[in-house]
Amino acid sequence: MSTLRDNWRVILLVIAVLASTFALFSPTVGGQSSVDGQPTAEEDSLTNVKYGLQLNGGTRIRAPLVGITAEDVEFENETDRVVEQQVAAELSGADAADIIARRGAESSTVEVTIENVTTDQLAAALDAAGYSHGEIRDGVTEMTRQDTVRVLQSKINEAGLSGGSVQQVTTATGEHFILIEVPNRDPSSVRELVSERGTVQIDIYYPTTENGSRVYETREAVLTQEDFTSIGTAQEPQTGGGSFVPVSVKDDPAPEFQQAVKETGLAQPGGTRCTYNDDPNATEGCLLLVVNGEVVNAFGMSPNLADSMRNEEWAEAPSFQLQTRNTTEAQQVAINLRAGALPAKLDLSGDDGGTTSFISPTQGESFKSDSLLTGIVAVLAVAGVVFVRYGKPEVALPMIVTGLSEVYVLLGFAAAIGYPLDLSVIAGFIAVIGTGVDDLIIIADEVMAEGSVTSRKVFQSRFRRAFWVIGAAAATTIIAMSPLAVLSLGDLQGFAIFTILGVIVGVLVTRPAYGDILRLLLTEDR
Known part of the structure; x- marks a missing residue:
């Protein structure tokens, strides 16, 4: 029991290595992946390590995002949707889906997310719509x-x-x-x-009378992606013919949609029969499914649905089916609805x-082999220097094994969380090897500074002095790397994250374990 208590740091290192082995090789870690129904190279790999773009090709x-933003807009008591509609009406070629009105605690903004709209045009549109505003700048909001x-x-x-x-x-x-x-x-x-x-919205297309003639009008965006609470999967009706996607609508927009259906005549007794696809100028009222600005499907109102709308019962349990012509179309609609529309x-x-940029799979494989070769060269170089420096296997061998176990633990962590390896992460691993061995050399030099050490008490005193130096260096590294890990700076982020993780693993696990190993090998009163 005393032996276990005295060497718990070594036991912790062994547990970390075993956990990394499980993460790297267990089939229960990480999801299976495929492209076009075919297994990927990662699925065929012996390990659970995932590779990023630079090592896989792709x-x-x-x-940047297209858009301009007006700051400090005064909405008064109007809703965001009303503001979007009012501003869109004052901009040529824009509709409500191209305007984003955001009400903030300190500042409200209006964004226009279509091309070829200038800041002067947005200023004029806001003035015409009666909204005071502050600065108008290029770009969109965070x-x-x-x-x-x-x-x-x-x-x-x-x-x-x-x-x-x-x-x-x-x-x-x-x-x-x-x-x-x-x-x-x-x-x-x-x-x-x-x-x-990927904009998907429901419009109402309905006939009306103007100057004694029959004309058609469209009430746009009576439902948008934000109005749906759940999107079902594409299904085929038991009776055959076409497909559908079941959807449910939020409680807030449901009464407004129900009222729009009643006002446009789609909730008439018996429902409506839509022949929009055959002749849009000779049809009863329709619900239009509009994807990316194009009408992809049109359907009438079933008698039961029309009755529930007319009796104002539908809003109590708002759901219906989006009818499509085939399963492929229904699947695409489901994807767009689940993913949502791109704001800009x-x-x-x-x-x-x-x-x-494009990296071919062949080039990615070349990067993998080059990275592996670089890692092997780094390990051999470190091993050579250590053996030349100390000439004692009992000091050098544990140092190399402990340093490599640190990288192994990091690989297991990356596999466990599914973090894809790329060249920046590999560079982080190599940096961890270098800094890790530096710290281990500090420990060995401090312990053996005054010749061989046989007393456990003397060893512990010297080890603590070395560990204070290592701890200060680790803190400096973490502070220096933290901005790169937090800020979104592309490849530098992966390098910083794994360098910081390597330092933390080293200070908490591998450096103390190496100290215990040296104590067991060098002292007599172990």
Whole structure:
């Protein structure tokens, strides 16, 4: 029992290594991934390590968001939706989906997220709509950038693009970009996915009379993505023919939608029969499903649904089905609804600093082999220096093994959380090897500074002095790397995160364990 208590640091290191082994090789860690139904290289790998774009090959896109923002807008008592509609009505070529009104505790903003709208035009539109405002600047708000990252990540996940990641990055000059990385995909397919804003809304198309003639009007965006509480999966009716997506609507917009259906005549007894696709000028009222500004489907109102709308019962349990022509179309609608619409469009022109790059899978494999070779060379170089410096296997061998176990624990951690390895993370591992062995050399030098040590008490005193130096150096490293780990600076973030993790593992686990090993090997009263 005394032996276990005295050597608990070594036991902790063994436990960490065993846990890393489980994370690296257990089939229960990490999800299985596939692309187009085929297993990826990672799924066929012997380990659970995931590789990023630089080591797997794939596409990287860095692009700013299109938009301008008016600060300090006075909304008064009007809702955000009303503000969006009023401003859109004053801008040529814009609709409510292109305007984002945000009411804030300190400042309210209005953003226009379409191209070719100038700050002067937005100022004129706000003045015409009767809203006072402050400065109008290029770019969108931080909330819009965060929403864009979330939506794009959802789109990538829904599309089954394994390993894809989206993050916001900021340059040293304060410019904001969205960084998208998708392994194993060519640029054209990725650009097609992320360039579409994915707007899905329900419009009401209905006949009315004007000067004695029958004309049609459209009440736009009576329901948008934000109005849905749940989106079902694409299903085929038991009777056959087409597909549908069941949806549920939030309680707040449900009465407004119900009232719009009644006012436009779709809730008439017997419902309506929609023939919009055959002849839009000879149809009864329709609900239009509009995706990315185009009508992809139109359907009438069933008698039961019309009755519940007319009797104002539907809003008590607001749900219905979005009918589509086939399963593929229904699946696409479900993806758009679940992912949500992009708040702003990505500027993929490259004029404002955006870039698109592609790394072939062959080049990625080359990077893997080069990274492995670099790691082996670093380990051999460190081992050679250590043996030359000390010439004692009982000092040098534990030092090398302990240093390598530190990298092994970090690999297990990366596998456990599914963090993809790229060149910056590999550089972090190599830095950990260097700084780790530096600390171990400090321990060995301090312990053996005055010749061999045989007393446990003397060893502990010398080890504590060395550990204070190591702790101070570790704190300095963590403080220096923290800004890189927190700020969204692309590849530097991975390097900083794993360098900090390596320092923490070293101070808490590997350095104390090495001290215990040296004590067992060098002292007589162990």
